[in-house]
Amino acid sequence: MNVTATIATVDALDPIVATDHHAKLGRKRDFTRDPEILEAALDVLAETGYDGMTIDMVAKRAKAGKATIYRRWPSKAELIIDAVACMRKNNLPAAELPDTGTLRGDLVALIKPHSIEEGDRKFQIMAGVLAMISQAPELAEAANVAIIQPRAHANVLLMQRAIDRGEISADCDIQTLALVTPAMIAHRILILRKPINREFLLSLVDGVLLPAVGLARP
Amino acid sequence: MNVTATIATVDALDPIVATDHHAKLGRKRDFTRDPEILEAALDVLAETGYDGMTIDMVAKRAKAGKATIYRRWPSKAELIIDAVACMRKNNLPAAELPDTGTLRGDLVALIKPHSIEEGDRKFQIMAGVLAMISQAPELAEAANVAIIQPRAHANVLLMQRAIDRGEISADCDIQTLALVTPAMIAHRILILRKPINREFLLSLVDGVLLPAVGLARP
DNA sequence: TATATACGATACGCTGGAGTTCCGGATATC
DNA sequence: GATATCCGGAACTCCAGCGTATCGTATATA
Structure with a gap:
């Protein structure tokens, strides 16, 4: 592993991420390569996991030189x-x-083929990341x-609207309920190694979430 | 990583696990060392993760020689x-x-300090294992x-009993609901990195499970 | 066209850890 | 007590991958 370098805080990475850590920057610099390299890194990470991933793979996938990557990120860990x-x-x-x-209509509307496969890739990335989380907690x-947060936040908003329009009770524990879907997806992908499909997501909506807020259960 | 060796099926490991894979076994053999080595491996795995774990650490923790470990398991992967x-x-x-x-009494009775810390270690092990899952799916x-299964199975039994005594409806999706607790615990430990405590588990029981089966929500 | 810089590609050094081998000591059988 | 075998310990080999250095090339400035 070898995570020795000082790791910047997450928020500090926000605006422009890769900074030439070798300091003495010349004049021009192809900033358009940064997102491509990061995207390649996520691809390789999702496919092979953290320890299976090598910088050479990322470089080859991004059609970049390994030196180019190390010119922008000081280590493999910080790249990820x-x-x-x-x-x-x-x-x-x-x-x-x-x-x-x-509420049911809104929750079901979130289940789109596009979001399913996109979510699948995200959780594959999560699986790759989990390996080094113990050594880089900010990761x-x-x-x-x-x-996780985007999905949970979407659920919170939908349920809050349901409360506002009087569809469900106001004393539902929507903060906890909003985490059920992401947690169950993570569990299914990471541990059960089963694919996410519409049927599974529907069973969450109709078997857990809606009953828990007092809907569709007499 | 390097998982090259053929990996036995899980069920084949059941009765006696470590077999001298170097075949020509002499006459005596200290079988009492096997569980100690395995326990040491789990300890190191829970503390450092898969890639941080070395065979030397396991040997030192078990007060065994590295050769002794390789005499019984052909590779690090199979040991884990x-x-x-x-x-x-x-x-x-x-x-x-x-x-x-x-049902509530039964579910709350499952929340014991002992089972909390024991569960904590188990999910730390899970975190360490996740790194190599992609290369050894049977893991x-x-x-x-x-x-996961023991916890889920306990929940299924408790809910089935509640159905049998007429406390909750028979058309509850107890198979899905039984997975909510383990999935939320895994999510909290692996991703949120927050400790498991009684308050969190109670919010699962009172905020998700019981409402979902139609109890404690008017 | 001449200069400067970043790029992709490649070769190299170095390190940590997997897996192997060897050895002295402990233990059990006969 | 002699023999055989396993044990713990440690030194060893081997190799994949990180990170560095170098080189020829492409592009932009002047």
Whole structure:
């Protein structure tokens, strides 16, 4: 493993991530390569896991030289931390949530083929990241913010709207309930190694979430 | 990583785990060392994760020589697979479940300080194991059987009893609900990196499980 | 066209850990 | 007590992968 370098805080990585840590920067610099390299790193991470992943794989996938990568990130560990931290920027704005008029309609509307396979890749990345979380705890925070939080937050918003319109009781524990879906998905992918499909997600909605808020159970 | 050796199936490891794979076994052999080595392997795995774990650490912890370990297991990977597969034998018999007369009483009775810290170690082991799951899928099965299944099975039994005595409806999705607790615990330990405490487990019982089966929510 | 810089590609040194081998000592059988 | 075998300990080999250094090339400035 070897995580010796000082690791920047997650928030500090926000605006522009890769900075030439070798300091004496010349004049020009191809900033368009950064996202491509980070995306390649996430691909390799999702496919092979952290310890199976090598910098050469990332370089080859990004059609970049290994030196180019090390010119921007001081170590393999920081490259991955950066890559995970940057994922959250690709999340769709929370304003564009479905609004069907019923909680069940909203929750089911979240189940789209696109979001299923996208979510699958995200949790594969999560699996790769878990290996080094014990040595870089802030990576857990980054992964949580990038992968779990968006889903949980969407659930909170949908349930809060259901409360506001009087569809469900106001004393539901929506903070805990919002985590059920991500946690069950993570468990199914990481441990059970079963794929996520529409049937599974529907069983969560109709077998857990809706009953728990007092809907669809007489 | 390097998982090249052929990996035995989980079930084949059941009765006596470590067999001298170097075949030509002499006459005597200290079989009492096997469990100690496996236990040491689990300890190191829980503390440092898979890639941080070295065979020397395991040998030192078990006060054994590295050669002794390699005399019994052909590789680091198989040692870990064996160690995880053997965990399930330490599970208490399912017959000794609490029986308080109510579902809530039974579920709360499962929350004991002992089972909390024991569970904590188990999920730390799970975290260490996740790193190599992608390369040894049967390890996922072993970990699932040893760590998740016992908890899920206990929940199924308690809920089935509640159905039988007419406390809750028979059309509850108890198979899915039984997985909520282990999944949420795994998520909290592996990703959130927060400790498990009584308050958290109570919020699962009172905020998710009981409402979902139609109890304690008017 | 001349200069400067970053790029991709490649070769290299170095390190840590897997797995092997060897040895002295302990233990049990006869 | 002699023999045989396993044990703990340690030194050893081997290799994959990190990180560095070098080189030819592409591109942009002047």
